[in-house]
Amino acid sequence: MSIRGLRARLVSFIHRSRKAVALVATTAALTACNVAAPLGTGTGGGGVDSAGPTKVALLVPLGSARGTDGQVARSLENAARLAAADLGEGVVTMTVYPTQGTPGGASAAATQAVSEGAQVILGPLYADNAVAAGNAAAGSGVPVLSFSNNTAIAGGNVWVMGNTFENTARRVMGFAARQGRNRVLVTHANDEAGQIANSAIRSAARGTGAQITGSVPYEFSQQGISAAVPTIASQARATNSNAVFLTGTPTGDLPVIAQLLSEAGIGGEAFRFLGLTRWDIPTETLAQPGLQGGYFALPDPAPLAQFRARYNAAYGGAPHPLANLAYDGMAAIGAISRRGDTVGRGTLTRNAGFAGTGGIFRLRGDGTIDRALAVAQIVNRQIQVVSPAPNSFGGAGS
Structure with a gap:
């Protein structure tokens, strides 16, 4: 040059x-975000028993002041719904809760979700939001599968789904x-x-x-x-x-x-x-x-290309680069629910892991993730x- x-x-x-x-x-604030550690050091998120489909609360940054958050939120929701549809009827039910992309909004959303019977929280997006949601759900046994890749927030009842x-x-x-x-x-x-x-x-x-x-x-x-x-x-x-x-x-x-x-x-x-x-x-x-x-x-390029093609066919456009995290989280929840097990620390951290949009992945006991x-x-x-x-x-x- x-x-x-x-x-x-x-x-x-x-x-x-x-x-x-x-x-x-x-994406901004997923990793380089100053946040306090979530409550607990590795014993939270044990799970909540309930008959019927697993109740999933999806926390996304709808209502955020950030200009791009609305697009990200819609893509995350679409991917989660695509995964739920792939699981078939009677496996999971999903309710969407807006967080406004703020810790206060995430805390309120998680509190509402737990009070309405959620058994697992999927999301939220930002690291400080995930800490807030984890703290709000800490005493309930409800695990939080956040879309962050910041390992500083992992632990207790909070896992990170993003590649670290x-x-x-x-x-x-x-x-x-x-x-x-x-x-x-x-x-x-x-x-x-x-x-x-x-x-x-x-x-x-x-x-x-x-x-x-x-x-x-x-x-x-x-x-x-x-x-x-x-x-x-x-x-x-x-x-x-x-x-x-x-x-x-x-x-x-x-x-x-x-x-x-x-x-x-x-x-x-x-x-x-x-x-x-x-x-x-x-x-x-x-x-x-x-x-x-x-x-x-x-x-792994093959399953990722397949996910993108299926998303495009279903929604008429390309998924946001983070949308696969919502699909993977819902797929893992569904795999556990299909076996008739409770979604919690023991079942989420099984060593064999789960099939994902970019290959296999597994959640670790310390709240971090391994992605092949x-x-x-x-x-x-x-x-x-x-x-x-x-x-x-x-x-x-x-």
Whole structure:
């Protein structure tokens, strides 16, 4: 890339920086949200017995002041109804409760849902909303399957359904270590999302065979990235690292830092790049010279494509990228209900897990989630799956 082209990219990057921070967390406030921990440390959500179909309360951000929340809410509701229809009559019933996208609204919605006999809460969307809903339902035995991916809120009666940084990092590092890329230097922005990403990678490294050789933060700006590259390059060489974990997003800092590091001699065969975010969205990212040969994780493409096609056929449009979380949650609830079991901690955390729109997944006792992911490599500007998503949890996430 020419100096002029790189400068243009950096200028564009600055204008997109706030948007990019949000995309690190999949959607704004799902991850990088300052929230208090939910009540309980792992014993809540035991379940509520009741005859007949399982009563599901769907909490979505209808009535929110955020302009995009209405669209997200409708897509989540559509996906949940699609899953309920697939289960057949008599398995679940669903009532929709608006949260206005606020903790107060989520708390009120959860309180009302519990009083009206809900046995499980599906949603809400934002991390602080999920904490509020979990606290409101904490004494009832009702589990909360939130659409957040923020592991800081997991525990007690609250689970996160969104794919987490830890899950992605564990999968990518486990595969990379088996390819001999076992000494990993982490780079991350010094903002809140970047710090969360760095912490998640360090936590995920345990048990993967990978060793974290250090981490280098950078200011989320043109000057910050440029200034940090010499330090990253020097530390990568000094620590004998053979892989560099890039936490940036394709619409933000990722293309810039990958390009600058490549020009500094970091990347390629000597220092394999590892990705914490999806490098195939947008597809233009695959053409980035600095990312060629790098590894990143993605859901099993076959079931995800099937879900999107069925959603489009049912509702005449594409689902929101988070809609699959509502389908997966309802499918898990239905699988338990079909067996005649109560939806609660014991049945939600069964080791075999559940079939989802992006492959299998399982809920853990600590409120987090394991999602079976594929590992892909960018080869000649195209995706090449180098490790398919496992179909059981004997090897998923490893």
